[in-house]
Amino acid sequence: MRALTPKIWQIGVIAPGILIATCLAEAVLRFMPAESFAYRTWELAIANKTPATAFRPLSRWVVRRAYGDLARMGSFITTREYHDEVFSTDALGFRNPPGLLSNTTPKILLFGTSFSVGCGITDDETLSAFLQQRLQVPVYNAAAPGGSCDLSLIRSVRKRLGVASGVVLIEVLERGDVPQNQMNLLASALEGSGTNTCRSQAGFSIVDFLEDSKVAMLARNCCRLRRNGWLLPRRVDVRERRLLNGDQLLFLSSHESLAVKPREPRQAIEHWTRFAEALKAENLQVIFFLVPEKPTVYGHLLSPSLNGEPRKSAFLSGLAKGLTERGISVVNLQEVFWKRAAEDLLRHKYLYRKDDTHWSPHGIQVAAEELIPEISSALLSGTQTVSN
């Protein structure tokens, strides 16, 4: 029997030993903050979200030397644009300072995608933070990752916050499809008993436990490095392109095709018109703001150019025209982004982060400045309606 007992250096001991060592490493790493393993706060916010909340309520993540999603997806190292990020959520799981709702009711509700949430942006540089700072009225950021918004979500948020009247800002992304009630779960959770409901639905899953492990995060980082285009094909088709001023910008190839082959806006016009009319009947004023994709803004400033001469997104222009004709407030950011992108080129200042699909603090600032006159007039007319 002694002959059967494996020796310490034999594979029968080494292999299970490696599995045990991995488990021990995981146990030790569980005590380290997740921030040490993440490349940006969004990664942590998404990893910790529950099905019934936009993000984990009352959380705060800080990541130093964060960088963009395109640099990450395409395993670009030299194009990374490092910055620090803080990401905080309130009691409902949306991205707002925890004290925002303590003694005030928001006048403006913001709904949208990762752009409005502020993906890749620190807390005080988000669109809602900037608007609040400039307008001096409380702005509630109810944007959630992945989807746009639906009526049930808006109604639930409004009910939870006690908003009688106000302005609803809705982001429509160039690539965004008409939403198909993705937020119903979120809305029903808000309708229920709030954060407790949200948390109770999270449950414990061993699959989540394994996927969220620190060892897995480290392993994912290692695995991504080999998908760098020359060792192995990139995981996602991200392309590095040169601007006329010589700077490098990263683009997602699927977004590039949007700039070349625009979509038909008819369905979106009908959907958002119905949407705005329903909210108007509930004493909420809607302002849509249309956000172009990075290649639409920078396509013609590339060398070689992506889409020849400057060409507007037919989808965004058509949507803006259709909604305006029906008396609905729209701010199409395409025009101003085009103008500013060209003007800022020599200053090497960009509306989108060079290594990210999302906009930069500068882009948010430009968008906010464009939105402020429309919001101010909406707030004013809202006040007049109430006083009448």
Place this chain on the structure above:
Amino acid sequence: MLFNSPMFLFVFLPLAYAGFWRLESKQQRYVWLTFTGYAFYSFWDARFCALMAFSTLVSYLAGRGLLAWKDPKRRKLCLVLPIVADLMLLGFFKYTNFAISSAHSIAGWCGQSFSFPELGIILPVGISFYTFHTISYIVDAYRGTIVPTRNFFEFSCYVSLFSQLVAGPIVRFRQIEGDLEKIDRADWRAGLNIGWSFFVIGLIKKVLIADTIALIIDPRLNEQVQLASGEAWLCMLGYTYQLYFDFSGYSDMAVGLGHLFGMKLPQNFDSPYKALNIADFWRRWHISLSSCLRDYLYIPFGGGRGSKLLVNRNLLLTMLIGGLWHGASWTFVIWGAYHGLLLVSYRQWGALWDRMPRLLQRAGTFVLVVVGWAFFRANNLDSAFHILGSMFSWNGLGAEAFPISLFMLLGIGALIIHLFPNTFEVKHSWGLLPSISLGALFVLCIIIVMGGDPSPFLYFQF
């Protein structure tokens, strides 16, 4: 659940292993192995456990019938009933959609309309394998090759043994009957080194070689674009190696797991790309399947007896069914027919082939097999002919589309496949340095398993 998933490596395997060796009696271990098999299967879809349980129960009862009755009519009934039940399960779940879509196509060609709706039937993972297990059990019991077991859990643990449940090897009852009989006397230490050695080598083959090749060639093969000639050959060569490392890696892991649980599973690959001719290839490739095809189809059809025409018919029919067994698609039928024709041709003109230098025989067989994989890999017939068209017409090299790592992997793969001994030819009693090297490669595998998306085994789809 995949063998190359964190869930299997860090949760399922340790629990199954610890539970197995903690239990002592034969019956307890049978029950435990059955339970772990069903638990393993339920990670894919628990609803389909009932199908496996049904197939198991029917075959077990038929086995008991064969044990009890001497009357030929009753015995025949015990043979036919479970086989019909299994084939009906297989036919419904695997071939109904294929039959309907084929009927649609044929009606379309004839200018007729055929309005039978697509049923959207889900193919239960591993159904081809476990039905083969139960059928082989019943046929062997009927023929008297094995004595059917009276112990239900011994039989159910044979059918649901997680190491071979969803992608083989197709282990016949007689091959592990002895190990199952003395399962309570197995010593955990006996299979530890050899078991882990097989498992680690299999994981390396799968994760480091097969999956890495797939990452490079799959995007090109899935794009459905016109490939340059060099590119098409490189893709098919890559797929040839990927398929071998993937499936033989899986089989090695299954064999390793068998050793860890006190069972010796049979060899499934015997360096198939070293084959000297196509008949030799089929003696070496997926041995457990090809021997089943031989014993349960080719020989009952008449085998090598009778006229040349009859023998050729038997060969062709066996390979056509073998092709269809792999998947409900015309690509697999044509792949089976292609190999059937190659076998028939070798039977006719084998003497000429055998006169060639051995190196040429080996290279020729390899090229013929590579060409055949085009049908096996392609998503549809159009795609298969696209690939073959690119391979056999010159429209550029196109090798620049691939990263350098593909050429490195193909080089390493070629060395292992064409020159090195296979996992059953090595002793697995590694010294210090090879053990540490295997350990280091195992760490790399763990990193990829934890950090990448688990890639399913190619044979899971069958």
